[in-house]
Amino acid sequence: MDDPTLVSTWLHAMVNSAEELATSTLGLEGITVINEALPKERDFPGSYVAIVGDSYNFEYGIAGSWDSCAVLARALLFMEPEEELSEDDLADAVNEVINIVAGGIKRRMSEIDTGLKLGLPAFFNGTLHPTSHQEAAASKVDLAGAEVYLMVFRHRT
Amino acid sequence: MKILIVDDSKAMRMIVLRHLRQAGYGDADFCEAANGLEGLSQVKAESPDLILSDWNMPEMNGLEFLRKLRSDGLDTAFGFVTSEGTPDMHMLARDSGALFLIAKPFTVDTFRETLDAAGVV
Numbered sequence: 001m002d003d004p005t006l007v008s009t010w011l012h013a014m015v016n017s018a019e020e021l022a023t024s025t026l027g028l029e030g031i032t033v034i035n036e037a038l039p040k041e042r043d044f045p046g047s048y049v050a051i052v053g054d055s056y057n058f059e060y061g062i063a064g065s066w067d068s069c070a071v072l073a074r075a076l077l078f079m080e081p082e083e084e085l086s087e088d089d090l091a092d093a094v095n096e097v098i099n100i101v102a103g104g105i106k107r108r109m110s111e112i113d114t115g116l117k118l119g120l121p122a123f124f125n126g127t128l129h130p131t132s133h134q135e136a137a138a139s140k141v142d143l144a145g146a147e148v149y150l151m152v153f154r155h156r157t
Numbered sequence: 158m159k160i161l162i163v164d165d166s167k168a169m170r171m172i173v174l175r176h177l178r179q180a181g182y183g184d185a186d187f188c189e190a191a192n193g194l195e196g197l198s199q200v201k202a203e204s205p206d207l208i209l210s211d212w213n214m215p216e217m218n219g220l221e222f223l224r225k226l227r228s229d230g231l232d233t234a235f236g237f238v239t240s241e242g243t244p245d246m247h248m249l250a251r252d253s254g255a256l257f258l259i260a261k262p263f264t265v266d267t268f269r270e271t272l273d274a275a276g277v278v
């Protein structure tokens with residue numbers, strides 16, 4: 001187990017969890033990490049969920065362009081490109097992606113913090129910045145043909 | 158056989174349904190609910206043979222739903238399909254009367270093997 005005091009350790013748990021989603025439910029060979037950087041784009045839609053523990057508190061998120069989120073949602077829903085995807089269904093599907101990934105993070109990190117609890121995912125469109133009370137890490141990945149950011153914001157203690 | 162799928166995510170209800178059909182349960186009748194409260198209503202209205210429920214849901218979560226069923230004297234076969242896959246959650250699910258817990262992400266084989274092992278026909 002990598003050093004849990006490093007936020008990068010918690011990001012790696014997220015990338016591994018996303019890989020598990022890709023290779024199981026989505027039936028893919030895996031994901032591709034493109035780079036490690038926070039998104040600079042504005043008005044990026046995405047889903048976020050809190051993971052709160054005895055020692056650590058996080059917000060985990062997945063975000064990308066509307067087109068990327070639609071590609072990801074269609075992959076999860078096994079929809080063809082020509083099938084109509086409503087904004088509600090897109091948000092619901094991306095929420096479910098972060099929910100599944102968060103569950104995998106909790107499972108991987110529960111030995112470090114046995115009190116980890118999952119919140120409910122929320123979808124929104126906006127620009128992400130860590131506050132002065134947070135540290136952040138992110139990986140841009142190709143997940144099911146969608147270029148999206150996997151992000152973690154940790155509250156400093 | 159009638160199966161009630163309870164999840165606040167319409168997307169996940171659709172995914173579970175698809176996996177069940179591919180796992181050999183295509184002949185079953187399916188009904189859905191978006192949380193535990195709706196699930197209770199559906200149990201009374203539809204009398205399902207099996208309930209597959211998410212854990213984290215608004216209004217009434219899956220564990221509260223299961224406990225309410227059992228306290229009302231209903232022993233419908235119940236399994237969780239949830240992102241909560243830690244050993245503690247597995248134990249809590251079983252201690253509360255669930256037959257099994259399928260952790261997300263899952264595969265068609267996960268459903269087939271788990272439901273077979275639980276004796277769900």
